[in-house]
Amino acid sequence: SCVIEVKNLSYAYPDGHQALHDVSFRISHGEKVALIGPNGAGKSTLILHLNGILPVQQGEIFVGDLAVVPKNFSRVRALVGLVFQTPDDQLFSPTVFDDVAFGPIYQGLSPAQVQERVDYALSMVHMREYAPRVSHHLSVGEKKRIAIATVLSMNPIALVLDEPTAGLDPRARRSLIELLRQLPQSMLVATHDLPMVRELFPRTIVMDQGRIVADGSTDVLLHDE
Ligand code: ADP
Ligand code: ADP
16 A cells, blocks of 8 residues: 655745656555655655645645645654654754654653653664653764654654765664664655665665656666666
8 A cells, every 4th residue: 555645746945946846656555765866856855745844836745545735734744754864953852752752742642652652662763771861962873863763753654764874974874774674664765875775775766856767676776876
């Protein structure tokens, strides 16, 4: 079944710059897809549409069977966990626990359910013992994993990550890749890290100048790069 469907999406920024042209693709249940392309290709613009941060101007987006339209935004945001490139954009509470609990508290869950979701999310990123730590003081690699936990605690069906390995040292990068491998959710991951794409993503979407210029098997698309 289809988890994310983007149909004929076009988008122009307020200054008139056309950042997306007729973008269409579908991501199935459990599928992990890489999104590559040069700077300015439109990857971030596309990603920001998937949970309603940028409004759909032309075309349609569905998450599960929900249309991504304003009246569904709060449900869509729980279903699609968006992880920004800079974890500091996502971590703003005094402790790791509070950051990871923020989504489930906002969803109106009971304290016991919130605790359960936080335990689950921190276990998934191998950071359970970090709950009482100050998010702000962690290393970049640790912050990235906590940022992922802040969306896992919402019980999403899909994860959308912007440049998850950018700025990580080799050990933190390796730990992030192993984490992405273990997560069961469908994924769309914008990245310039082609070795990671080859290792982890069977399918790659290539964007250039706001359009999808290729979508298919990573082995075929990246065979000689
Ligand atoms: P990528 O993530 O692939 O680097 P972006 O989605 O950030 O690409 O950008 C796509 C295009 O939209 C680029 O040409 C960029 O300059 C332009 N763009 C991005 N943000 C804005 C904005 N706020 N206003 C106008 N143009 C923008
Ligand atoms: P950084 O290098 O940015 O400090 P890392 O991602 O390398 O961050 O790891 C941060 C901490 O989390 C380290 O103490 C490491 O031992 C621990 N850690 C990393 N990956 C795992 C894992 N898969 N399981 C358990 N602990 C881990």
